Amino acid sequence: MMPVLELRNLTKTFPIKGAFGRRGGTVRAVNDVSLAIANGQIYGLAGESGSGKSTIARMIMGLTVPTSGDILIDGVSILGKQASLAHRQKVQMVFQNPGASLNPRRTVGQSVMVPLSAHSYSGNRAARIGDLLEMVQLPAHFADRYPHELSGGQKQRVAIARALAVEPSLLVLDEPTSALDVSVQAKVIDLLEGLVADLGLTYLFISHDLSLMRNFAQTVGILYLGQIVETGPVASVFADPQHDYTRLLIASVPVISEAEAALRPHIPLINGEIPTAEDLLALRQNSPNPGPNTKEALS
Amino acid sequence: MTALLSVQNLSVSFTTYGRTAQVLHNVSLDVPEGAQIALVGESGSGKSVTMKTIMGILPIPPARIEGGAVLFDGRDLLTMPERDRQRLRGTAMSMVFQDPMSSLNPVFTIKDQLGTILKYADRRLGRDRNTRARLARVHEVLAQVRMRDPERVAAAFPVQLSGGMRQRVLIAMALLSEPRLLIADEPGTALDVTTQAQILKLLKDLVRENRLALLMITHNLGVVRETSAYTYVMNKGRIVEHGHTAALFDAPRDAYTRSLIAAVPRLTGREA
Numbered sequence: 295m296m297p298v299l300e301l302r303n304l305t306k307t308f309p310i311k312g313a314f315g316r317r318g319g320t321v322r323a324v325n326d327v328s329l330a331i332a333n334g335q336i337y338g339l340a341g342e343s344g345s346g347k348s349t350i351a352r353m354i355m356g357l358t359v360p361t362s363g364d365i366l367i368d369g370v371s372i373l374g375k376q377a378s379l380a381h382r383q384k385v386q387m388v389f390q391n392p393g394a395s396l397n398p399r400r401t402v403g404q405s406v407m408v409p410l411s412a413h414s415y416s417g418n419r420a421a422r423i424g425d426l427l428e429m430v431q432l433p434a435h436f437a438d439r440y441p442h443e444l445s446g447g448q449k450q451r452v453a454i455a456r457a458l459a460v461e462p463s464l465l466v467l468d469e470p471t472s473a474l475d476v477s478v479q480a481k482v483i484d485l486l487e488g489l490v491a492d493l494g495l496t497y498l499f500i501s502h503d504l505s506l507m508r509n510f511a512q513t514v515g516i517l518y519l520g521q522i523v524e525t526g527p528v529a530s531v532f533a534d535p536q537h538d539y540t541r542l543l544i545a546s547v548p549v550i551s552e553a554e555a556a557l558r559p560h561i562p563l564i565n566g567e568i569p570t571a572e573d574l575l576a577l578r579q580n581s582p583n584p585g586p587n588t589k590e591a592l593s
Numbered sequence: 594m595t596a597l598l599s600v601q602n603l604s605v606s607f608t609t610y611g612r613t614a615q616v617l618h619n620v621s622l623d624v625p626e627g628a629q630i631a632l633v634g635e636s637g638s639g640k641s642v643t644m645k646t647i648m649g650i651l652p653i654p655p656a657r658i659e660g661g662a663v664l665f666d667g668r669d670l671l672t673m674p675e676r677d678r679q680r681l682r683g684t685a686m687s688m689v690f691q692d693p694m695s696s697l698n699p700v701f702t703i704k705d706q707l708g709t710i711l712k713y714a715d716r717r718l719g720r721d722r723n724t725r726a727r728l729a730r731v732h733e734v735l736a737q738v739r740m741r742d743p744e745r746v747a748a749a750f751p752v753q754l755s756g757g758m759r760q761r762v763l764i765a766m767a768l769l770s771e772p773r774l775l776i777a778d779e780p781g782t783a784l785d786v787t788t789q790a791q792i793l794k795l796l797k798d799l800v801r802e803n804r805l806a807l808l809m810i811t812h813n814l815g816v817v818r819e820t821s822a823y824t825y826v827m828n829k830g831r832i833v834e835h836g837h838t839a840a841l842f843d844a845p846r847d848a849y850t851r852s853l854i855a856a857v858p859r860l861t862g863r864e865a
Contacts, residue, residue: 342785446636475635475812480856502786505815505858529862546790547860548815550842554860 296369297330298464298496299337299354299385304328304363306349323349325520326363331464331513336490336497338511338528340504340543346520347500351466354498355387367464383413386457390469392449396441402427402452403437409459426455429493430485447478451485458493468500483510504547505554508532516540535559596623596664597806598647598686598774603661605642608654615659616642618830624774624806629797631809631821631838635853639830644778644810646671648688649678665774680717683710686774687767689796692783696763697751703762704747707731707769714770734765739795757788764796774806782813793819814857818842826850 306324324346331337341347352358354365356372365372372381386409389395396405406423415422424434430451441449450470457465467486471479483506489495499511507514508528515525516539524537535541541559549555605617617639624630634640645651647663649670663670665686670678690696698706708727715722722730728747735743738761751759760781767775777796781789797820800807809820817824818838825835826847834847845851 342787476814477635477853477856480858483858503858504786505860508860508862509858532860532862542787544860546787548790548793548813548819549860550814550818550854550857551859551861557860 295332297366298333298335298368299498300330300364300366300369301327301350301354302364302366304350304353304365305361306346306353306358307361322520324353324360327517327520327522328363329515329522329525331496331498333463333496334490334494335513336499336511338499338501338507338514339517340501340507340514341517342502342543344519345517347517348468350517351387351468351498351500354385354466356381379413383460384462385464385466386460386462387466387468388450388453388457388470391473392446392453393441393473395453396449398441400440401437402432402439402441402444405441405452406437406456406459409456413460415459422459426459427452429458429489430455445478446474447482450474450482454482454485454489458489461493462495464496464498466498466500469502470499471506472501472503479506486510504532504543505549516543532557595625597626597666598624598808599662599664600643600647601662601664603643603646603663604659605639605646605651606657606659608657616830617646619661620827620830620832621661622825622832622835624808626773627804627806628823629800629807629809629821631811631817631824632827633811633814633817633824634827635812637829638827640810640812640827641778642830643827644776644808647776647808648686649682683772684714684718684770685772686776687770687772689764689767689775689777689780691779694751694756694759694783697759699751702748702750703735703754704728704731707734707747707762707766710766711769718770730769731765734768735762737768737799738762738765740765756784757791760784760788760792761795764792764799768799768803771803772805774808775800776808776810778810779812780809781816782811796820814842814854826853 304324304327305322307320307322310319310321327350329337339347339350349358353360360373367381367384403423406426407419410419410422423437427434427436432448432451444452471482474482486497490497501507511528513525514528514531515522516537518539524531524535524540531540532544535544541561545559545561547558549558600620600622603617603620604615606613606615620639620643622630622632632640632643642651646658658671665681708731711727711730731747732743735746740746740761746754746758746762754762780796781792784792793816796807799805807820809817811817821838824838824841825832826849827833828849834841834845834850841850842854845854
């Protein structure tokens with residue numbers, strides 16, 4: 295079956311600005327990333343800040359133009375026609391902070407109306423808004439409320455309803471619950487899980503929360519300095535991580551039970567920021583059970 | 594009377610637009626000398642109001658302390674003269690703040706900011722230390738928080754440091770005047786998971802090495818388990834449950850605690 299989303303050798307480089315606007319070389323934010331997500335799948339992209347996960351999301355949405363490589367949605371390349379309505383109809387995005395992604399001067403109904411108008415929805419728009427709110431388990435009368443009257447979880451539900459308005463096949467979820475309390479997060483995740491089944495959706499789920507990734511995604515890709523260094527079914531990647539960086543990530547997760555603590559690789563933590571290849575190499579030399587070579591994996 | 598910090602039956606209300614809401618209901622907690630205690634709750638639980646009352650930075654009004662006491666070393670902070678309280682704040686008890694971006698002034702170097710804090714702490718305590726001695730102390734605390742090159746960090750502006758380094762500067766700031774109690778407000782929340790793990794380990798090591806008491810205020814149950822031996826759970830302005838961290842996580846008695854623990858995604862997946 296044809297994948298809903300396919301990335302082929304996707305690469306994005308940005309120029310580095312030197313002092314006073316001089317060009318100072320380039321940085322590879324996304325480096326030769328390939329992945330395919332089948333219909334109905336939840337693919338998790340895990341990485342820390344600077345790993346390139348948001349740049350990948352922006353390229354899929356057509357907000358950033360790739361330097362090279364291709365993006366196929368339902369088998370059709372989206373490149374060269376960034377703003378096409380057909381593309382926007384197929385892919386929608388839910389952002390991290392619903393407080394910032396909803397216009398404070400629009401009611402919930404007006405916010406959900408925007409994609410309907412943009413895509414010239416021909417049916418009864420008020421009824422459609424009511425249906426969408428019901429889908430995200432909000433009462434229909436919320437259509438008249440403003441974002442400031444809603445809780446964080448309710449706002450994120452509105453953002454999900456807005457994303458669903460044009461019946462997309464793929465949702466890009468960029469840290470959709472990281473701004474929420476853990477009990478609210480659990481409910482939003484439940485909702486998203488219900489929707490993926492009921493509406494035949496496919497998710498690209500971007501997060502730095504590995505525990506959440508373990509529970510929500512089926513396949514995971516670990517992104518490190520713009521490259522997917524490890525990928526596979528989520529259970530096997532977490533049970534037996536092969537790459538040094540994956541091990542470091544899992545070892546860093548704060549956990550709440552002995553069973554989870556036992557699952558974490560016992561490796562020394564690195565002192566500094568996002569570990570460099572040299573850090574990982576040093577880690578390998580201190581590690582009792584070395585995995586595949588970092589330098590090889592990165593080259 | 595053995596606790597270094599003892600909050601007893603603290604009740605606080607807020608009055609805004611003529612409406613009064615009680616936000617803390619008889620909150621009691623103890624932080625013994627040298628112990629690691631966590632106060633955990635979701636947004637709106639009252640954990641920050643509790644912290645602000647302890648530190649004496651609660652805005653009064655709109656807030657009003659309805660009753661209770663906050664004892665530090667047996668003396669009530671709430672009734673103590675402001676001068677005495679200032680002598681304790683930032684010296685005997687100090688705070689590690691959450692957001693390393695907004696807690697540092699962008700136009701001063703790290704040594705300027707830490708030096709100024711130290712100067713005023715010294716003045717309050719009646720200690721005499723010249724500029725050179727202060728700079729030496731700044732370098733010393735930066736080394737204590739495992740900075741590889743304390744002199745370079747001291748001379749840097751905040752923007753020249755990464756998020757993890759800024760968070761360590763904030764910990765160094767709290768250690769400047771050799772406090773007995775550290776109150777940490779969600780440290781590392783703004784950081785990546787690998788950096789957060791380092792910060793938590795650093796805090797744990799520092800607390801042990803310097804025999805500090807730690808009150809960890811957080812919403813993250815994982816952080817609680819990593820850092821604290823004893824835990825208080827807060828919900829809607831009340832302490833709903835407290836106990837030894839491992840026992841509390843294994844067999845929570847309160848319904849809210851149970852639901853909170855059940856909501857945490859597990860690294861082992863759902864089947865476990």
